[in-house]
Amino acid sequence: MASIGANIKARRRALGMNQEELARKLGVTQANISRIESSVKGLSSDMLLPIASALSCDVRELLGLKCDDRTELSALGEDARTFVTRTLENDPQLALYLRSFVKDQDSFTEEDWKFLASSLRLALGYAVDAIKTRRVRDGF
Template structure:
């Protein structure tokens, strides 16, 4: 309990917050937070509850700190989850490949569409998660450090996530139509009854540019994954 200040500092850094950010959330001055962390003063019970709530923990951990190894175990679990996501994406890319290749040889439009969109969605997603996992692993090895969260970090994280969400939403309609076409082809549906994606020139032009970029440079998505890690994505 003598290390309340050290516990507050450790939990604050784990959250990626600066003293200024914590002080603003507590409606106190930065010097007050500094005094808490250096032991010059101690927060009362109400303040302890507020600190715990803002740092996403409980009062017990503010008073006594994290149990030995608990924090590291949580980060290892995050890395393991990321690795499982990579494995799942890899399976989604490889298992349907023989069927898609056979349908491509028969020149089914749906198969060509799905194959193209897999290259534009799953492959970039694989590299994106891989980029995040690499930085998470380096952080666990204490090779790099997570930067403190500032106001611009929050907005940058939201901006990156918004761009990714828009990209996925743009890909979903043709992906769904392509999957329906593949299923219809497997069921032997006549060509005249096959569902077709509407011709939208502006949309087609945009999709071609996006798919060309992601299909030929999917490794660049690893940089986006690394940026999400640096922007505290896993902490929110």
């Protein structure tokens, strides 16, 4: 089983992120990230959630635990449908993109699906960060 540090490093690399970028998101130094990834420095439990959030993944993934994707997908259910509907109502252009993806999905390769998932993860991660920043700035 890989260490937590190795899992963090693998996840960061999978996102194409360097240590400095992750450090900036977390408000720590690049050297701190390097020590965490190489397991030189122990990782406090209160850092796990921020790291998972910065890497757009579940804490369980960083801990090396298996996640049951079917359980997570079924838990999304109606909430996911509501989220997508509300998002599309706020930007009709997104509906055009979504229709295009749905129409062409049978021609997607596994690499296309991975790229799409990675792109969505990055976009949603950026959106979460921007919303948090805006709320802090505006005093919410």
